[in-house]
Amino acid sequence: MDLIIILHAGVATxxxxxxxxxxxxxxxxxxxxxxxxxxxMLLGAMAAFGIANSTGNAWLGLLVAMFAGGVLAILHxxxxxxxxxxxxxSGLSLTFxxxxxxxxxxxxxxxxxxxxLLPAFDIPLLSAIPVIGPIxxxxxxxxxxxxxxxxxxxxxxxxxxxxxxHLRAVGEYPAAADALxxxxxxxxxxxxFIGGMLCGLAGAALSLAISPGWFSDKTTAGLGWIAIGLVIxxxxxxxxAALGSFxxxxxxxxxxxxxxxxxxxxVLRNPFFYDPYLGFFLQMLPYAFTIIxxxxxSREAMRKRLGAPAALGIPYVRGERGA
Amino acid sequence: xxxxxxxFWIIALVLIVPVLVSCGQAAPAEEEAAYQIPDIExxxxxxxxxxxxxxxxxxWSQSHDVGRQYVQDNVDGVHTAYVEIVAEGxxxxxxxxxxxxxxxxxxxxxxxxxxxPTETVAGEFPDIDFVHVSGYKANGTNxxxxxxxxxxxxxxxxxLAGSRAKLDGNPRIGYMATFPIPEELRLGNxxxxxxxxxxxxxxxDVRWINTWHDPVIEKEAAASLFDAGVxxxxxxxxxxxxxxxxxxxxKWGITYDxxxxxxxxxxxxxxxWNWGPIYADITERSMAGExxxxxxxxxxxxxxxxxxxxMEGEEPMPGVADLPAEDVQLVKDxxxxxxxxxxxxxxxxxxxxxxxxxNEIIAAGKSFVQADLDQFPPGAEGLECxxxxxxWAEGVTAELPELE
Numbered sequence: 001m002d003l004i005i006i007l008h009a010g011v012a013t014x015x016x017x018x019x020x021x022x023x024x025x026x027x028x029x030x031x032x033x034x035x036x037x038x039x040x041m042l043l044g045a046m047a048a049f050g051i052a053n054s055t056g057n058a059w060l061g062l063l064v065a066m067f068a069g070g071v072l073a074i075l076h077x078x079x080x081x082x083x084x085x086x087x088x089x090s091g092l093s094l095t096f097x098x099x100x101x102x103x104x105x106x107x108x109x110x111x112x113x114x115x116x117l118l119p120a121f122d123i124p125l126l127s128a129i130p131v132i133g134p135i136x137x138x139x140x141x142x143x144x145x146x147x148x149x150x151x152x153x154x155x156x157x158x159x160x161x162x163x164x165x166h167l168r169a170v171g172e173y174p175a176a177a178d179a180l181x182x183x184x185x186x187x188x189x190x191x192x193f194i195g196g197m198l199c200g201l202a203g204a205a206l207s208l209a210i211s212p213g214w215f216s217d218k219t220t221a222g223l224g225w226i227a228i229g230l231v232i233x234x235x236x237x238x239x240x241a242a243l244g245s246f247x248x249x250x251x252x253x254x255x256x257x258x259x260x261x262x263x264x265x266x267v268l269r270n271p272f273f274y275d276p277y278l279g280f281f282l283q284m285l286p287y288a289f290t291i292i293x294x295x296x297x298s299r300e301a302m303r304k305r306l307g308a309p310a311a312l313g314i315p316y317v318r319g320e321r322g323a
Numbered sequence: 324x325x326x327x328x329x330x331f332w333i334i335a336l337v338l339i340v341p342v343l344v345s346c347g348q349a350a351p352a353e354e355e356a357a358y359q360i361p362d363i364e365x366x367x368x369x370x371x372x373x374x375x376x377x378x379x380x381x382x383w384s385q386s387h388d389v390g391r392q393y394v395q396d397n398v399d400g401v402h403t404a405y406v407e408i409v410a411e412g413x414x415x416x417x418x419x420x421x422x423x424x425x426x427x428x429x430x431x432x433x434x435x436x437x438x439x440p441t442e443t444v445a446g447e448f449p450d451i452d453f454v455h456v457s458g459y460k461a462n463g464t465n466x467x468x469x470x471x472x473x474x475x476x477x478x479x480x481x482x483l484a485g486s487r488a489k490l491d492g493n494p495r496i497g498y499m500a501t502f503p504i505p506e507e508l509r510l511g512n513x514x515x516x517x518x519x520x521x522x523x524x525x526x527x528d529v530r531w532i533n534t535w536h537d538p539v540i541e542k543e544a545a546a547s548l549f550d551a552g553v554x555x556x557x558x559x560x561x562x563x564x565x566x567x568x569x570x571x572x573x574k575w576g577i578t579y580d581x582x583x584x585x586x587x588x589x590x591x592x593x594x595x596w597n598w599g600p601i602y603a604d605i606t607e608r609s610m611a612g613e614x615x616x617x618x619x620x621x622x623x624x625x626x627x628x629x630x631x632x633x634m635e636g637e638e639p640m641p642g643v644a645d646l647p648a649e650d651v652q653l654v655k656d657x658x659x660x661x662x663x664x665x666x667x668x669x670x671x672x673x674x675x676x677x678x679x680x681x682n683e684i685i686a687a688g689k690s691f692v693q694a695d696l697d698q699f700p701p702g703a704e705g706l707e708c709x710x711x712x713x714x715w716a717e718g719v720t721a722e723l724p725e726l727e
Contacts, residue, residue: 005550009543016539110381113586211542215562216377217408219577221537252540256530256547275724276503276531283533 001257001264007135010250015144016205018245020227022154023198025236027073029158031171031311034076035091037199038224039098040069042217044203046102050109058116062204069200070193072098077192079269081185095224099217109214118142118209141209143201147242154238167191171309174316184316194271199224205258232297235306257283261280264302350508360462361404368610370394370602371427373418382536382561382580384439386596387456389432389581393599398606403458409460411436416443423448429609431456431602442466445616452609452616459618459697467581467616469601471627472668474513474696475661476594477557479630480577481517483591483643484555486650486725487575489522496527497548497556499565501535503723505697505712507559513671514557515716521650528553529721536561542568549574566590575642578631585631593631593644600626620693622668623661672696678714679721685710700726 001120020037034040052061072094079090119142126137136148158164158298167188169177174184206223207214226248234241259279264270272278296302328688363369372391376384388405397405404427409418415437422430423444429452432441438458445453445466449582461467488494496518500507511529518525528551530544541564548556549572557577563584566576570589578584579591581608585593601621608614621627632639636703643651660666673690677683685691702708715721716726 004548009546011541013543019705108379110377110379111583112383189377191603206539211538211564212567213381213538213562215536215538218376218380218536219538221539223539255545256532256540256544257551259530260528260547260551275530276500276721277724279531279533 001260002132004134006253006257007246007250008138008140010248011136011144011246011254012140012210012249013252014242014246015141015147016202016210017223017227017230017248018151018242019143019202019205020199020224021230021234021241022150022238023202024196024227024231025195025234025238026154026167026191026198027101027157027195027240028231028312029171029236029309030167030188031174031309031314032077032080032086032188032192033091033313033318034073034094034192035088035100035228036072036076036094036197037202037227038220038222039095040072040196040199041098041103041203041206041220041224042102043072043098044069044200045219046106046109046203046214047200048204049112049207049212050106052117052208053109053115054110056116058118061116061208062118062201065200065204066197067200069203070197072101073192073196073199074189075197077189078312080315081188081192084317087313087315103216106214106216107170108322110216112214113210115212120209123208124314135218141205143205143209147259151238151242158238168309169309170316174311178316178318184318188316202227223235226286226290229293232306232308233293236309237307248289251286255279255285341595356420358406358409358418359557360406360418360425363404363426364402367402368400368429368430368606369427370400370401370403370431370606371422372403373409373415373422373430373432373434373437374405374407375411375436376408376536376600378405378407380536380561381563381584383596384433385583386581387431387598390596390598390602392535394602396600398603398610400610401574401606406494408615409434409437412440416440419444419453420447421703422523423451427451429454429606429614431605438468450579452614454605454614454616461616461618463616465614465616467619469605469619469621471601471621471625472623473594473596474509474668474671475623475627475666476630477510478512478517478671479633479661480557480592480594481514481519481659482521482650482654482657483646484514484575484577485518485520485522485525486646487591487642488518488554490523490583491554491575492552493552494522494525495553496525498527498529498719499541499544499548499556499558499560500529500531501559502533503531505699508712508715508723509696510559511719512712512714512716515719516676519716519718521653525718527719527721529715529719534560538562538564541565545569545576546572561588563590582629582631582637585640588641590631590640592633592640595629595631597627597629622664623658624664624667626662626683630658642713650657668696677717679717679719681717682714684714 047068048061048065051064076094079085080087091289111142123137127133166182170184178184230244233244258272262273329488374384378388391403409415431454433456435457441453441455455468458468498511532544541562545556545565545568555575558565563578566587566589569576570587582595669690674685675687676685694706695710698708699713700711
């Protein structure tokens with residue numbers, strides 16, 4: 001059991017969770033909750049793998065996946081922004097819709113072999129840094145490196161730019177934003193679309209890089225739901241989202257690696273080697289963690305302190321007093 | 324602000340949905356409406372199949388769908404149909420009952436959790452035959468079960484893996500095991516016994532993944548084993564992760580369930596299910612009114628089991644080509660004996676067998692009986708086992724806790 005290997009794997013798997021978490025985070029910062037992450041990811045995974053299979057171009061697959069995720073999210077946008085329907089119900093339906101569409105369009109893809117995938121490589125110089133290098137900059141997917149750039153960019157955009165200020169305004173106090181001449185509807189559509197694109201990207205990262213292949217509705221295996229919980233854990237902050245995602249990824253790998261050695265730290269008799277049934281307990285941990293985060297995050301006082309967007313989940317109606 | 328009601332639902336969903344997803348159910352709220360019950364064709368003998376996963380999952384369910392197509396193509400006067408992604412438990416009972424009401428003459432249910440629902444519906448429709456795959460119940464009339472001795476093929480795959488690891492100079496094998504149940508111990512031990520035939524110095528590491536089908540976890544488990552230093556990984560789960568990761572690492576993998584899963588050049592072989600002949604045989608018996616619901620467990624001579632690269636019309640995978648000729652010949656000869664009916668699961672599990680604690684499990688000249696193969700000690704009442712399946716074969720680096 002090597003901690004560097006575990007963290008390396010955590011960053012790889014975490015990349016998928018991270019893209020989805022960032023997508024949901026941006027969407028929620030604009031005041032719209034989209035629980036359809038799993039559906040958008042599945043559609044993205046299917047589209048990316050299908051296009052890469054038929055055209056031989058993984059990058060084209062990636063672009064189509066992002067577009068597909070965005071289009072699916074726009075459906076949610078029309079329902080909740082235009083028609084002001086319940087965001088929870090619509091988001092959930094989106095999961096089913098995305099799953100169904102992916103299964104139908106992905107018919108036969110599970111048999112595809114030799115599909116063009118996205119490359120993984122070392123970053124020169126950076127990979128030579130002790131500890132950090134072998135974890136973050138050695139043999140990671142190009143999408144993982146992309147996520148290192150994306151996280152600070154999104155943080156800077158939200159917190160330090162004028163369009164980012166508008167994004168926060170429509171999420172916190174849409175009536176005031178509207179009075180300032182910001183088109184609340186257009187803003188929310190935009191960020192719902194971008195959020196969907198990032199979820200599509202998360203799906204593409206799965207099927208073309210992190211665990212390549214199309215395994216129908218099992219492809220995403222619940223990662224989208226973890227992303228939704230992580231948004232709260234991250235307090236709607238992209239940098240914390242990155243830490244959380246990589247941590248969750250590492251936890252998933254730790255569960256497996258800890259079964260290997262008979263002795264831990266040179267002295268402790270390793271209970272996970274001697275009793276396979278303990279694995280169930282370990283596998284529960286990420287979900288237990290998600291539950292705790294959601295329970296804490298659901299207390300209103302706590303939510304305020306965590307920094308939830310004040311208008312999250314509330315449809316905006318022009319002329320009415322905003323929340 | 325999101326109000327409290329919403330938050331309740333969000334929490335409920337985040338808690339419930341991953342569980343449902345991991346159980347193979349597509350949607351909690353869809354209920355029966357989600358399942359499209361197919362129509363029968365008048366004048367034909369109508370056969371329905373119920374799958375736990377999608378029909379093209381690349382693994383277990385797809386192997387059954389290949390079997391369904393075989394029945395469709397090879398049995399005259401038959402119409403086949405399937406319902407996929409059916410959750411075990413109450414949902415499956417509704418689906419099975421709906422199929423029976425529609426007028427299907429024979430219904431195959433292909434997941435362990437369909438056993439009790441199938442039994443219930445079979446009692447309501449005595450004129451229809453029901454066959455459950457992978458369970459152990461039967462009613463002596465129109466409800467029976469069927470399963471195969473995959474341990475035969477795992478034993479042969481173990482020989483190939485051992486041969487490969489020895490040739491590569493790294494005598495370590497990895498087993499990605501699903502759940503700690505008798506079946507997974509049986510298949511793992513059969514593999515280990517095969518491994519010891521060609522590579523006495525080989526050892527086997529184990530990772531429990533607690534799922535039958537999760538592409539991400541399976542890939543990580545394969546990586547976990549390769550990073551720990553093993554040369555060949557074989558799997559008890561559905562996806563080709565063992566071979567895919569092997570290709571990345573320059574090692575070898577062995578896939579499972581479906582013949583199409585052995586695609587990568589790093590794949591040595593795949594022990595796979597060939598349900599076609601089994602289903603065709605049962606269908607013909609049912610058409611003739613001769614099906615008696617009992618307990619059927621087939622070995623390799625029925626044609627229901629395959630070892631990819633070694634069956635008729637298949638080419639050996641590249642990783643097998645440069646193995647020592649005597650090892651490959653031994654695999655071929657043993658397979659030929661299995662196909663001829665001269666070598667079966669009880670020959671795989673015959674003494675002397677020693678466990679990894681140094682205890683003798685069974686003495687030379689004796690062999691296991693069925694009750695030993697699929698039960699933990701002490702076995703079911705009236706079906707007690709003498710040797711049982713709660714041990715790891717010599718060479719396996721893993722432990723089991725004391726049974727209480």
